[in-house]
Amino acid sequence: MTQAATILRTGRKFDQVLRGAREVFMADGFEGASVDEIARVAGVSKATLYSYFPDKRLLFMEVAQTECTLMSEKIMSMIDESLPVRDVLMLTAVQVITFLTSEFAQQVFRICVAERDRFPELGRAFYAAGPENGRERISEYLEKAVESGELKIDNIPMAAEQFSELCKVKLWTRAVFGIQNQFTAAEIRDVAGHTVDMFLARYGA
Template sequence: MTNCDSTLSRRETRRRERRKAILEVAARSFLNNGYAATTMSSIAAEMGGSKGTLWSYFPSKEALFSAVLDDATTTYRERLAAILDHQGDLDRTLYRLGINLLQKVTSPDAIALNRLVTSEAGRFPEMGAIFYNLAPRHTRMLIAAFLEQAMDRGLLRKADPEQAARTFMTLLLSGCHQLMLMGQISQPTEVQIDADVSFALDCFLRAYAPDDRPA
């Protein structure tokens, strides 16, 4: 490696580290102070730099919020994709998906983010759109692609796969997740999560059972 390459590599490393630090500060600010109260100026001040430096990484608060969400969800999206075994047992795969998804969305940070978006999306629809596209919609599309293959394999009846994914997610989130959002429980137990997943899976598989009636 030449001296020039080494210098560029160190510079890129410092830039990645700086970007990561900005995302960490911004994530805390969004969750603790809300979207409206979080400003580029306040984040730059906490970072100890200028707004110009911050803008060289993120041109707007919307872009920064999007990057915070993308950073927070990238690892989970990869884990979810790994769970969705297109050649595995359908019931077992959907059960593992349900447990993993419900554990994720009932985590303290996920609940805090959900409440933040719900409370402020009316005033800041761009924030709601960013959250929707990077979190619920992206997850639903991954599940829909999995369910479409299950339909092609004859394991589920033919239907709109995206609507089927929405049905499964709605059933899954109708129990302890909703209770947490409403402040009725602080954290679900493993028993509650298992019960919610089993209920959702039973209802879903009954609704989308293969249609064996003759044409």
């Protein structure tokens, strides 16, 4: 049975379940999150929760996918293609770095790594909703920038991957290893600026 066939994504209680699950997963991780606690925090019965999500893994994947989709939609809504390519890339980098260093993204990353062997589908789902979806959205913009002559790129998917990896410099690594868990707007913009400078040094037309 596929995830799409299992989940009915309608109704006020569906949103309540997602909000409750997000809160519990962030506090207790995947293994520590109990269905009873998720139902309590969401303010629904266990029967209602199971009517939407018969498997806790499906619920976790839905939470991760929903958050990643919201982040992607936010970035795309902010992009003004009439702006200079540097401005668009800077805006994108700031948003990507902000998400990567967020408590949510860090906790989901830890859960996916910790559960990789037992539940590899968790990591696959997060990868598809996060890194893979992000690469596709960035690729779409890069293609237009190449067509307009603002960038010169032979391998757009690879360039999109490189842009995403440059966004991980310094702050993401510090977050992953628990060296730092709060990041200022100035720190994020500094990394974003260096990301864009290096990217344009390689691909600027």
